[in-house]
Amino acid sequence: MRKVFLSIIFFLIIIFIQFFLGMYLNIYKVFPNFIMITILYLSIYGGRFEACVAGFLFGMCWDAFATDMFGLRMLVLTIIGFIMPPIIRKLDGQQVSVQFFVTAISMVVYWFLLAVIYIAFNKTSTTVFESIVNLRNLFTLIETVIFAPFAFLILRVLDMARRVRR
Amino acid sequence: MQDKERTRVEPFIFIVLLFISIFCLIFNTTPYVRIFKNSVYYILYPSVSAASQLLDSSADISQNIKSLINVHQDNLKLKEINQELTDRLYNYQQMSAQYYGLIDFLKIDSIQLVQTVFASVTLREPSQWYQWIIIDKGTHSNIREQLPVELMDENGTLYALGRINEAQPNSSKVALITNPLSVVPVMVKDKNIYCLAEGANGPLLKITYIPMDADIREGDLLVVSNLSSVFTAGTPVAIVQSVSNTALLDSKVATARVLFSDADVNRVIVLVGREVNVAAQDKIAPVRPPRVQNAEAAPITNPQPQALQTPAAPPQAQARPRQQQRRRTSAPQSAQSAPNVQEQAALENANAQEREGR
Numbered sequence: 001m002r003k004v005f006l007s008i009i010f011f012l013i014i015i016f017i018q019f020f021l022g023m024y025l026n027i028y029k030v031f032p033n034f035i036m037i038t039i040l041y042l043s044i045y046g047g048r049f050e051a052c053v054a055g056f057l058f059g060m061c062w063d064a065f066a067t068d069m070f071g072l073r074m075l076v077l078t079i080i081g082f083i084m085p086p087i088i089r090k091l092d093g094q095q096v097s098v099q100f101f102v103t104a105i106s107m108v109v110y111w112f113l114l115a116v117i118y119i120a121f122n123k124t125s126t127t128v129f130e131s132i133v134n135l136r137n138l139f140t141l142i143e144t145v146i147f148a149p150f151a152f153l154i155l156r157v158l159d160m161a162r163r164v165r166r
Numbered sequence: 167m168q169d170k171e172r173t174r175v176e177p178f179i180f181i182v183l184l185f186i187s188i189f190c191l192i193f194n195t196t197p198y199v200r201i202f203k204n205s206v207y208y209i210l211y212p213s214v215s216a217a218s219q220l221l222d223s224s225a226d227i228s229q230n231i232k233s234l235i236n237v238h239q240d241n242l243k244l245k246e247i248n249q250e251l252t253d254r255l256y257n258y259q260q261m262s263a264q265y266y267g268l269i270d271f272l273k274i275d276s277i278q279l280v281q282t283v284f285a286s287v288t289l290r291e292p293s294q295w296y297q298w299i300i301i302d303k304g305t306h307s308n309i310r311e312q313l314p315v316e317l318m319d320e321n322g323t324l325y326a327l328g329r330i331n332e333a334q335p336n337s338s339k340v341a342l343i344t345n346p347l348s349v350v351p352v353m354v355k356d357k358n359i360y361c362l363a364e365g366a367n368g369p370l371l372k373i374t375y376i377p378m379d380a381d382i383r384e385g386d387l388l389v390v391s392n393l394s395s396v397f398t399a400g401t402p403v404a405i406v407q408s409v410s411n412t413a414l415l416d417s418k419v420a421t422a423r424v425l426f427s428d429a430d431v432n433r434v435i436v437l438v439g440r441e442v443n444v445a446a447q448d449k450i451a452p453v454r455p456p457r458v459q460n461a462e463a464a465p466i467t468n469p470q471p472q473a474l475q476t477p478a479a480p481p482q483a484q485a486r487p488r489q490q491q492r493r494r495t496s497a498p499q500s501a502q503s504a505p506n507v508q509e510q511a512a513l514e515n516a517n518a519q520e521r522e523g524r
Binding site for chain 2: 015019047048049052053056059060061063064065069070071072074075078079082117121
């Protein structure tokens with residue numbers, strides 16, 4: 001029960017940071033993808049189940065705030081939450097270099113899947129290409145990749161502190 | 167152990183989540199998915215605009231839910247009403263059983279129930295509409311002679327129009343109360359003044375045998391008295407238009423305007439009595455229409471049924487119709503109070519005279 005309650009609090013904090021603090025903490029309107037970082041953190045230190053469910057729930061919230069197709073990010077983040085944990089385990093995800101790499105790969109997979117689904121649902125490929133491959137997304141990728149190891153560290157420390165207190 | 171189980175379950179969980187995601191993606195424009203999206207948005211960011219958005223998107227569904235709730239509430243009310251009516255029906259059946267038990271026990275002869283037959287007027291002479299009309303229902307609809315014919319106003323109140331004079335299988339001839347051969351025993355409503363309303367070949371009725379000291383005024387409503395055997399007591403007949411103070415024997419005369427005009431006589435109601443048992447009407451209050459004939463159609467030689475029918479009527483009121491009947495035996499109009507055959511012959515004679523006069 002306590003674990004569920006803490007998970008909900010954690011979930012809401014991440015949502016708050018991603019969607020409400022983003023407008024204040026951005027650098028030239030670019031802000032790291034905290035949701036992706038959280039899914040990857042759960043992939044490294046949790047398991048496939050946690051990452052998958054987290055991807056689904058975060059994707060659902062993201063879709064609720066977005067104005068395009070509902071279910072788009074839900075699907076993509078669920079897939080990322082399912083495919084990334086085994087890869088991270090094989091590559092020893094606790095190494096910083098691996099974390100950089102995995103984060104970058106995840107972001108690329110995320111946009112790639114977005115583009116595929118957009119095209120599958122009759123969006124013009126030019127518009128998709130322009131909306132996905134652009135400078136802003138590149139900066140987001142770089143920021144997320146740079147920020148990911150720090151975020152993993154902070155989350156790990158908080159998790160350890162919680163376990164020690166228990 | 168738990169890890170193994172979780173590893174086994176993970177693909178299924180993934181497939182379920184994937185299925186939900188794809189479902190939302192495919193049906194993202196449908197109202198249900200939109201409501202789901204707006205609900206999630208409202209949970210994460212509860213604001214007025216989010217609530218409004220949620221309500222807008224769920225308009226159809228909420229309308230359906232509202233109608234479901236309304237139907238449910240109506241259903242509950244109808245169930246209550248149904249229960250109440252069932253109780254009443256049960257009470258009625260109990261009372262009815264007791265009633266018929268008592269009738270058998272007391273050896274009372276008859277009672278009549280009333281069935282309404284709606285009929286359309288098929289013939290109405292413009293110049294003589296106040297004499298008779300032909301309706302499109304006859305003996306095939308259980309219509310027989312001497313049945314009351316009434317009109318219904320906008321409030322659903324029935325008022326006197328005439329009586330069946332001649333019944334054919336699919337048509338009937340109705341003699342109106344405005345026919346000069348027609349006499350209806352009436353009383354002034356709420357005043358206990360008994361008199362007779364005679365047809366006067368026009369929209370006015372001649373009110374005779376009004377006691378000299380009677381307080382009858384213009385605008386008083388005349389209703390059928392309990393002396394009538396054709397109409398039910400209390401049926402509205404006419405409104406007093408003028409009262410003459412000229413004494414005629416020991417009574418005075420008035421004129422009254424009937425409650426209908428020629429334009430109203432299009433659809434009429436015939437009150438058909440359904441016989442349940444054979445009864446003596448001096449012991450049971452008659453349900454309309456009573457079977458025993460009175461001043462309108464009683465045989466001249468046998469005024470006795472009137473007295474039987476109205477034991478509570480004032481002696482003065484009972485005596486006058488009899489006097490009138492006696493006086494009319496010499497006149498052609500006396501056939502009004504004769505049996506049907508005589509009356510019909512009289513009506514035909516009157517018509518023939520009228521034609522000759524012209």
